[in-house]
Amino acid sequence: MNRNQLAQLAVLSTVAAHRSFRAAAKELGIAPSAVSHAVSTLEESLGVRLLARTTRSVAPTEEGILLLERLRPALDEIGVALAAVVEAKGQPSGNLRLTAPRFAADLLIAPRLGEFLSLYPDIKLEIADEDGFTDIVREGFDAGVRLEESLEADMIAVKIGPPMRGAIVASPGYFEQFPIPQHPRDLLRHRCIRRRFSNGTLYNWEFEKDGQELTIPIDGPLILGEDRQPSPLRSAARD
Template identity: 45%
Template sequence: MVRNNINDLIAFLAVARERSFTRAAAKIGISQSALSHTIRNLEKRLGVRLLTRTTRAVSPTEAGEKLLLGIGPHFDEIEVQLDALNELKDTPSGTIRINAPDYAISCVIWPKLQDFLLAYPDVKIELMLDNGLSDIVTERYDAGVRMGEQLARDMISVRISPDFRFAVVGSVSYFSRNPLPLSPQDLTSHTCINYRFPTSGSLYAWEFEDDGKDIKVRVDGQVAFNNIFHVLDAAIAGHGLAYVPEEIALPHIGSGDLVRVLEKWSPYWDGFYLYYPNRHHASPAFRALTEALRHR
């Protein structure tokens, strides 16, 4: 009976935290129908409704929220203690979940991870693309990746990339129809490909620097994306100017597919950092991963 209650409570925590039966079922590795049946049985056994279900969302009731706040921290502590047992193992093992922007995953993390995965076959890495600024504690990630200027002060951080900058680029076909911009202000008369932040929903204002002074230009165009690689693809296809990380633009500039402009106005920004809460992460697997990603 106690064992069944524990399993059912774990199922409840997954749904309450994910706010979705679909995501919760995938997380704990059971079918949605089995998960729904488990929650119904738990509610029946307790004699109280724990979750409010609609066609579009799932949320805890007052009783469900009370149960979530009451038992959640205890299950989290159990998980921490189980993870700590990995220190007694000779070989690092376990699963590490990280959320990071698309560019950081492709150009910073993944190139370093390939050797790490070969060296530590018992460690599993889950990389979740997140171009927003999600709360890694609330979303139950082990770590996140952000640029230095976006780090929260209460987080431990490890630098994993050098400083980098963006490049304004356009295709040869675009510039055959339009003049080269000579200053950032000229961009307002060009068709540009916008980037929309997933979290705030706002469009990115292109950032430049002139003699130590910051310049922000709001551009306009026909298309906008929330994925930086889609922005790059649209520029290559000739749909306007794009402002993308220099590293992903350089191969296309070298091949002649893209032309770079306004280079002297593009500032360098603080690089990417792996960050995590200071409550745990002393496991051999996490320490090994941190060292593998650390910028040297």
């Protein structure tokens, strides 16, 4: 069955219900000639007469009755499906998969989860909190939280939070042995804690001031994986 036949079957069912081409045309919102053409084309493609026509009446033939009896459950299911779509309009439901870096999941998403789930009880929310910047489309996610510099050119993005600032910290004991850095480049002479993302890349510390950006390829004796709770990064820095 081709797509045109599906439309023609719907027209046939309407004509048979009303026993009138003109009444069917009025319900379907098309011209009577279009209704007649749809039925005639269907009959020609099937090689059988489906409607008996006189100047005063229209009635299904035996073949038409057999076809309509088998067709009615399918058309009813289509009607139920369309009604369900209309009823669900404006009421989000279904599965929603998000991917977000752990800091974004903790700081931006987690505080809003209670309110979100209360407002949209029919949504099943799944959050993958990982820092590897997974390909959103390839891995089957609906959306993701990303740093601005990590956005691809073809991504549709909206801002979900204020600018975020990081801090370079160390324990008091560390600064008893090493001078406090005065410029990001001074970090090249310090024993920094490095971080490896799940995709294998090592993070280089990034800085920005007055529109000027600077990336420092830090070095140090310790490399840790993705941040978890309790954070091994913070524990190592304190020690």
